[in-house]
Each structure stands twice: as C-alpha cells, then as structure tokens.
Amino acid sequence: MATLTLQLLCSILLTISHLFCNLAETKTYIIHMDSSAIPKVFSSHQSWYLATLSSISVNDHLTTTTSRLIYAYTSSIHGFTASLTLSELAALQKSPGYISYTRDRPLTMHTTHTSQFLGLSSVSGAWPSSNYGQDVIIGLVDTGIWPESESFKDDGMTQIPARWKGKCVAGTQFNASLCNKKLIGARFYNKGLLANKPKVKISMESPRDTSGHGTHTASTAAGNYVKGASFFGYATGTARGMAPRARIAMYKAAWSYGVYSSDVLAAIEEAIQDGVDILSLSLGFSLDGNSLVDDPIAIATFAAMEKGVVIVASAGNDGPLYGTLNNGAPWVLTVGAGTIDRKFEGILALGNGMQITFVSLYPGNSSLTLLPLVFMDGCQSVEKMRRNKNKIVVCKDNLSISTQVANAEYARVNGAVFISNFPLSEFYTRTSFPTAFIGLRDGQTVIDYIQKNSNPRGSLIYQKTVTGTKPAPMVDSYSSRGPFPGCPIVLKPDLLAPGSLVLASWSPISAVAEVQSSPLFSNFNLESGTSMATPHAAGVAALVKEVHTDWSPAAILSALMTTASSLDNTFSPIKDKASNELPASPLDMGAGHIDPSKALDPGLVYDATAEDYIKLLCAMNYTAKQIRIITRSTHNCENRSLDLNYPSFIAFFNDFNSNSDAKVVQEFWRTVTNVGEERSSYTAELTAIDGLKVKVEPEKLIFKHKYEKQSYKLSLEGPKSLKEVVIHGSLSWVDDRGKYVVTSTIAATSIMPDSLLRA
Numbered sequence: 006m007a008t009l010t011l012q013l014l015c016s017i018l019l020t021i022s023h024l025f026c027n028l029a030e031t032k033t034y035i036i037h038m039d040s041s042a043i044p045k046v047f048s049s050h051q052s053w054y055l056a057t058l059s060s061i062s063v064n065d066h067l068t069t070t071t072s073r074l075i076y077a078y079t080s081s082i083h084g085f086t087a088s089l090t091l092s093e094l095a096a097l098q099k100s101p102g103y104i105s106y107t108r109d110r111p112l113t114m115h116t117t118h119t120s121q122f123l124g125l126s127s128v129s130g131a132w133p134s135s136n137y138g139q140d141v142i143i144g145l146v147d148t149g150i151w152p153e154s155e156s157f158k159d160d161g162m163t164q165i166p167a168r169w170k171g172k173c174v175a176g177t178q179f180n181a182s183l184c185n186k187k188l189i190g191a192r193f194y195n196k197g198l199l200a201n202k203p204k205v206k207i208s209m210e211s212p213r214d215t216s217g218h219g220t221h222t223a224s225t226a227a228g229n230y231v232k233g234a235s236f237f238g239y240a241t242g243t244a245r246g247m248a249p250r251a252r253i254a255m256y257k258a259a260w261s262y263g264v265y266s267s268d269v270l271a272a273i274e275e276a277i278q279d280g281v282d283i284l285s286l287s288l289g290f291s292l293d294g295n296s297l298v299d300d301p302i303a304i305a306t307f308a309a310m311e312k313g314v315v316i317v318a319s320a321g322n323d324g325p326l327y328g329t330l331n332n333g334a335p336w337v338l339t340v341g342a343g344t345i346d347r348k349f350e351g352i353l354a355l356g357n358g359m360q361i362t363f364v365s366l367y368p369g370n371s372s373l374t375l376l377p378l379v380f381m382d383g384c385q386s387v388e389k390m391r392r393n394k395n396k397i398v399v400c401k402d403n404l405s406i407s408t409q410v411a412n413a414e415y416a417r418v419n420g421a422v423f424i425s426n427f428p429l430s431e432f433y434t435r436t437s438f439p440t441a442f443i444g445l446r447d448g449q450t451v452i453d454y455i456q457k458n459s460n461p462r463g464s465l466i467y468q469k470t471v472t473g474t475k476p477a478p479m480v481d482s483y484s485s486r487g488p489f490p491g492c493p494i495v496l497k498p499d500l501l502a503p504g505s506l507v508l509a510s511w512s513p514i515s516a517v518a519e520v521q522s523s524p525l526f527s528n529f530n531l532e533s534g535t536s537m538a539t540p541h542a543a544g545v546a547a548l549v550k551e552v553h554t555d556w557s558p559a560a561i562l563s564a565l566m567t568t569a570s571s572l573d574n575t576f577s578p579i580k581d582k583a584s585n586e587l588p589a590s591p592l593d594m595g596a597g598h599i600d601p602s603k604a605l606d607p608g609l610v611y612d613a614t615a616e617d618y619i620k621l622l623c624a625m626n627y628t629a630k631q632i633r634i635i636t637r638s639t640h641n642c643e644n645r646s647l648d649l650n651y652p653s654f655i656a657f658f659n660d661f662n663s664n665s666d667a668k669v670v671q672e673f674w675r676t677v678t679n680v681g682e683e684r685s686s687y688t689a690e691l692t693a694i695d696g697l698k699v700k701v702e703p704e705k706l707i708f709k710h711k712y713e714k715q716s717y718k719l720s721l722e723g724p725k726s727l728k729e730v731v732i733h734g735s736l737s738w739v740d741d742r743g744k745y746v747v748t749s750t751i752a753a754t755s756i757m758p759d760s761l762l763r764a
C-alpha cells in the first residue's frame with residue numbers, strides 16, 4: 006500500500022522533474038518529532054529515532070540506519086537530522102510522533118578602539134562594576150577559533166565556573182591543552198555539511214579557525230588585553246573585547262565549504278547543554294516564508310531562551326531596503342551595524358606643499374616620495390601606463406573605476422591616483438599597490454597642478470588613523486532593515502553596535518590583503534558587518550548578566566534597549582549612511598546605539614516569560630503543530646495576545662482599502678518592573694510625532710518596592726493609512742530624582758508586512 010502511494014506520488018513528481026524520483030538518491034532533512042509520543046520501550050530519544058529510521062529503511066541493516074541518523078536533538082528542537090530517500094521520507098511521515106520536516110538549508114555569515122567609543126574605561130563605569138564579566142560564559146557559533154591568538158591567553162583569569170560542562174574537542178592541529186581559563190570550550194560540527202556535500206575533503210577537521218571570522222567575533226566579545234595591536238599600522242592600540250574577563254566557548258559549524266542548518270542546530274544544542282550564558286550568532290537565514298517555523302535559528306534559540314540563555318544575533322548585511330532583516334524572533338536581540346568615530350587615511354602631498362587626504366587601508370610599507378605625476382585621462386591603455394610605470398599615474402573618470410584600477414595593477418605602475426565621484430566599496434581601500442581615490446573637486450586641484458607645472462611631483466603617504474571623527478555612529482548602508490517578515494509586529498532591529506572597520510584578532514593563516522601579488526597575513530584584521538556588531542552586543546550583555554545573574558533574557562534585552570542612545574557624537578539624531586545621511590528611523594537602528602554603562606543600571610525593565618512568547622505565537626494564528634515545533638510542547642492557546650511586553654512599539658497604519666478620513670486608535674499595554682531604587686516615581690515624557698496623537702495612561706508610575714510591577718497603556722491615534730513610510734518618536738519614563746531615563750522607541754509605518762516577502 007505504501008509503495009503504491011509512493012509510486013503515485015512519484016509519477017506526479019516525474020512530470021515536474023525526474024530528479025525528484027531517483028528513489029535511491031538521499032537528501033538531508035531535519036525532522037521534528039513529538040517527544041511525548043515516545044513509546045515506553047525506548048530508553049532514549051536517540052534509540053527511538055534509530056528504531057523509527059530502521060522501520061522505514063528499504064535495506065534495514067543497523068549500520069546503514071546508524072549512519073543515516075546524522076544528529077539527534079533534545080535541547081534545541083525535538084527531532085533529528087537524517088539522510089533519506091524520497092520513499093523513506095514518505096514512510097517516515099506515517100510514523101508515530103512525526104510532526105514535520107524541513108530540508109537542511111545553507112546559511113550565510115554576516116560578514117580596538119570600539120571600547121573607548123562605547124565609553125568603557127577601567128577607572129569607573131561598566132567594566133569595574135561588572136568585574137569585566139568574569140563569571141559569564143559566551144558561546145559563539147562561528148568558523149572556529151585560533152587558540153594561540155593573544156586575545157585568548159588567560160593571564161589574569163580566575164578559575165572556570167564549576168557549573169561549566171563544556172569541553173575542548175581534539176581534531177586536526179587541535180588538542181584539549183589549547184583550551185585555558187579564557188577559551189573554556191571548543192567543539193566542531195560538520196556531519197550535516199558532509200551529508201549535503203559528500204565529496205568535500207575537510208582539511209582542518211577541528212575547532213581551529215582557517216577563516217578568521219570566528220577568531221574576530223570571539224575576540225570582539227571577550228578577548229583579553231593585547232598591547233600594540235594593529236592592521237599594518239592602522240588602528241594601533243590595545244585590543245580587548247567588550248567583556249575582557251568573560252569566558253569563550255567556540256562551536257564551529259561554519260565551514261568554507263558551506264554552513265548547514267543541521268550543523269548549526271547541533272552547535273546550539275550542545276551550547277545549551279554545556280551551560281553557556283550568552284549565545285552570539287553572526288550568521289543567519291534569509292526567510293523565504295513569513296513563518297518563524299521556517300527559521301531553524303528562531304526555533305533552536307527558543308529552547309535556549311527558556312533555559313535563561315541570552316541570544317544575540319546579527320540583523321544581516323542585506324540593507325538598506327526595508328524588510329531585509331534576519332534573526333528577528335522576539336526572544337533574540339537583533340543587532341544592526343553602526344560606524345565608529347575613526348577613519349583610516351592616506352595623504353597625497355603635491356610638490357607645491359598642498360595635501361589631499363583620502364580613505365585608505367593600503368597595507369604596504371612603501372610610501373612614495375616625490376615621484377613625477379602624470380595625468381592620463383581615462384587610463385584606458387595598459388601600454389601607455391607601462392611606459393610611465395616609475396611615476397604616479399593620475400586617472401579620471403566619474404564612472405566606476407574598476408577597469409582603470411585593474412589596468413594600473415596590470416601595468417605594475419608605482420602608484421596611482423583615481424579621480425571619481427563614484428562611491429567606493431571598502432574593497433578598494435585595500436588595493437595591492439599604492440593608490441589614492443579622490444573626488445572630482447580634489448581631482449581638479451591635482452590636474453591643475455600637473456598642467457601648470459613643468460615638473461609636477463607628488464608623494465603618497467599611508468597609515469594615518471584619525472579618531473574622534475564626526476558624526477558617529479551612523480547606521481551603515483549594508484545593515485539589514487526591519488520589519489522582520491517572520492514577526493513584523495515586534496519592532497526590529499533592536500539596537501546598533503559598532504560594526505564597521507572593527508579591529509580584532511584574526512586567523513594568521515587567512516590572507517587579509519594582497520600586495521604586489523603576494524598575500525599578506527596578520528594576527529589582526531579590520532572587518533565590517535553585522536557579524537562584527539553582534540559580539541559587541543553579546544559582550545555588553547555579558548557585563549549586564551554578571552551584575553544581574555537572576556535576570557531573565559527579556560529583562561537583559563530590555564536593559565540594553567531602553568538605555569541605548571538615539572543621538573550621535575554631535576548630539577543630533579543618529580544618521581543613516583544609506584539615505585543621504587538623513588536621520589535614521591527605528592526600522593534602521595531600533596532603539597539606537599548600545600550604551601554599556603547605562604545598561605548595567607536601567608531603573609525599569611520590560612520583562613517577559615516563555616509563556617508570553619507563546620501567547621504571541623497563538624495570537625499570530627500559528628497552528629498547534631507549528632507551536633509544538635517551536636516550543637517542543639503542547640499549548641491550547643487559551644490565552645492569546647499580540648501585545649508582547651516588549652521595550653519598543655511598532656504600529657501599522659496601512660489600511661489602503663479604506664478611503665475614509667476616520668482615525669484609528671492602536672493601543673499597547675506594557676508592564677514595567679522596578680529594578681532601581683526601592684521607592685521611586687517616574688513621569689512619562691513623549692516626543693511629538695507629526696501626524697499621530699500619542700497618549701500614555703497613567704502619566705505617572707509610583708513604586709514602593711524593588712521588583713514591583715506597574716502597567717500603563719500607550720495609544721496612538723492616526724490615519725487609517727499613513728502617507729509616510731515610517732514616522733517615529735519615543736516614550737521615556739523619567740525618574741523624578743533624575744537618575745534614570747527608560748526610553749522606548751515608537752515607530753508607525755505604512756509598510757504592508759506581506760509585501761516584504763521575497764519571491
């Protein structure tokens with residue numbers, strides 16, 4: 006009977022593609038199971054899954070069954086990963102306890118001075134008052150770690166917390182003695198990768214990082230102090246992580262050959278079991294549906310949140326369009342990337358004493374001194390450039406200069422100046438020969454100088470680092486923007502952290518640049534991405550966790566968000582690099598830029614429990630089956646509420662079918678918990694939002710005890726459909742003694758969440 010159904014299924018599929026019906030071909034699937042359906046005869050979930058697999062296998066030798074069970078999960082999801090043929094998958098769907106399957110999918114990676122920029126100092130503030138995070142364990146799922154990096158030495162570290170259950174797993178060029186009191190755990194996961202790509206030969210089968218990404222994120226979160234760090238003379242100084250005394254556990258699930266959800270699930274699974282306090286995830290999926298059930302990271306981190314783990318994850322680098330955000334589940338702190346108040350420059354000095362600065366990360370040593378300058382218009386001819394290779398050639402084109410750069414490199418000119426207003430990608434700042442990229446106006450100065458002098462000369466000088474640049478931070482263009490299609494009613498991203506050109510440790514076997522056709526290696530690298538912003542926020546979360554061990558993940562998220570700053574270092578609203586440096590909106594930056602010192606002592610928090618998130622899933626009309634997949638248990642959805650107790654607000658005014666001018670009112674209920682002074686009172690302060698009537702009731706909250714809760718209602722009255730894409734303001738609860746300001750961002754938008762879904 007089963008075979009018959011299958012043949013039927015197969016003939017239907019055959020008309021679509023015969024590939025589907027290669028009955029012997031296996032693919033990798035993640036299977037969700039109802040753990041309460043486990044028959045009593047099985048001592049463990051693993052033995053039940055094995056028995057289930059052997060009952061559906063065509064040739065049920067125990068060995069093949071065992072090798073087909075790739076991972077069994079109990080802590081992150083309930084279920085397993087297996088290689089199955091189409092017929093086995095069909096048979097499995099009739100097995101007791103089966104809930105659903107997903108194909109194992111690939112993910113993408115969201116690829117020193119930052120601590121000072123965040124106001125961290127050893128004299129006062131967040132670092133000393135949190136012991137620099139020494140009792141907190143930060144787990145990272147990433148590309149592995151370079152254990153010999155100075156950032157991971159354990160000088161000054163106390164004993165490893167006794168509750169830690171993790172370990173240091175040996176493998177290629179890696180053994181347990183490489184872990185210490187700083188790097189307390191290291192594991193690796195590649196069974197999913199090998200099941201999906203059986204031909205891959207993994208050269209570094211161990212937690213060792215061949216890419217650099219994991220070493221960078223881990224040292225950003227919790228690296229020890231390293232004096233004299235720099236990238237070839239740029240960004241010189243003492244490098245350290247946000248929580249320099251916190252512990253690091255690396256779960257390597259990202260490989261240069263691919264990153265698979267089954268491996269990431271296995272990594273999160275063991276991180277939960279090992280007892281990490283914070284999970285830092287600089288990777289993610291672009292959802293191809295609008296359901297959290299399609300997002301393995303959202304599902305696995307729900308289990309982590311229930312265990313009290315704070316989850317910090319990158320928003321993605323798919324900006325600046327709305328709705329490009331990843332990792333937006335309400336129990337995850339979703340981090341966007343901001344710029345830093347620092348720039349890296351070179352100088353073009355003309356023979357007449359005039360100096361022109363330009364952005365550069367040219368890593369070579371050779372500064373060029375007073376060489377002849379020659380103007381060559383569009384630099385089309387490699388031949389002509391070759392004849393001038395001992396000079397500095399000057400090329401002008403206001404279109405993309407990529408061909409000219411390639412020509413100049415090919416001609417092996419000594420140095421080149423490219424004149425263009427074309428926006429440059431960061432890639433060009435690391436050219437393999439001395440270059441200067443300057444705008445049309447400065448370019449005209451150079452051309453005039455060359456044309457008016459018989460012996461025009463110039464010098465190119467590098468390795469200039471300028472700090473204190475303004476304005477900073479800005480939302481960087483690549484940072485992914487909200488709303489999150491999987492859960493648009495919660496405002497995302499949550500906040501910004503430094504993400505652009507961050508200096509941190511690197512794998513010394515992974516090239517960071519190329520000079521004169523030779524790869525360059527370094528113990529440090531400057532990298533940009535929400536991947537870099539995430540471990541900054543994870544490190545700060547560790548400082549908060551150190552001081553408030555008993556706080557829930559939601560309370561810690563709240564502390565980070567309500568104390569974030571919406572102003573830059575010129576005291577103006579933070580700007581968006583992608584929209585002509587106009588003020589950024591909450592869909593770009595959430596609550597604003599993270600502020601470690603204030604986050605340690607927020608005054609009030611918006612708390613939430615797993616039950617609250619379940620009420621939200623119920624109100625989003627998730628089916629009982631979908632809720633079981635995410636929560637691993639049954640819920641009858643007796644209580645439903647879309648109004649999660651979240652520290653920010655987003656309201657949709659997008660009823661375009663209605664022509665009426667009638668106003669609509671949207672109401673939000675929130676409950677705050679007093680974590681500040683015993684007796685205190687707070688007064689509501691609202692910023693005006695053009696086009697909306699904003700009201701809060703009551704306008705005063707009075708607390709008599711610590712941990713007392715008080716509730717209030719925020720109402721937004723606006724048009725049925727808003728004319729602007731997004732307008733925003735904020736509600737601050739201001740402590741009457743002036744110590745605390747607890748701010749929530751308010752966004753109103755006309756975006757239709759359904760329109761965000763990618764085809």
Ligand SMILES: *[C@@H]1O[C@H](CO)[C@@H](O)[C@H](O)[C@H]1NC(C)=O
Pocket residue numbers: 178179180181182183
């Ligand atoms: C572990 O590896 C390190 C570095 O590769 C090596 O120096 C050490 O002898 C190894 N220890 C053991 C116990 O194998």
Ligand SMILES: *[C@@H]1O[C@H](CO)[C@@H](O)[C@H](O)[C@H]1NC(C)=O
Pocket residue numbers: 368369370520525
């Ligand atoms: C720069 O000089 C240092 C010291 O002489 C040398 O170690 C390094 O390899 C040089 N870098 C390049 C890119 O040539």
Ligand SMILES: *[C@@H]1O[C@H](CO)[C@@H](O)[C@H](O)[C@H]1NC(C)=O
Pocket residue numbers: 403404
């Ligand atoms: C390039 O420059 C010329 C003249 O300066 C101008 O007419 C043209 O619009 C520019 N093109 C672009 C793409 O900026």
Ligand SMILES: *[C@@H]1O[C@H](CO)[C@@H](O)[C@H](O)[C@H]1NC(C)=O
Pocket residue numbers: 624625626
């Ligand atoms: C859930 O379903 C109810 C009843 O069909 C509907 O009124 C409500 O708008 C739905 N909620 C969401 C978030 O889709």
Ligand SMILES: *[C@@H]1O[C@H](CO)[C@@H](O)[C@H](O)[C@H]1NC(C)=O
Pocket residue numbers: 616641643644
């Ligand atoms: C639903 O809410 C009521 C009232 O707050 C509570 O007594 C009950 O336990 C809740 N039910 C569930 C399943 O959480």
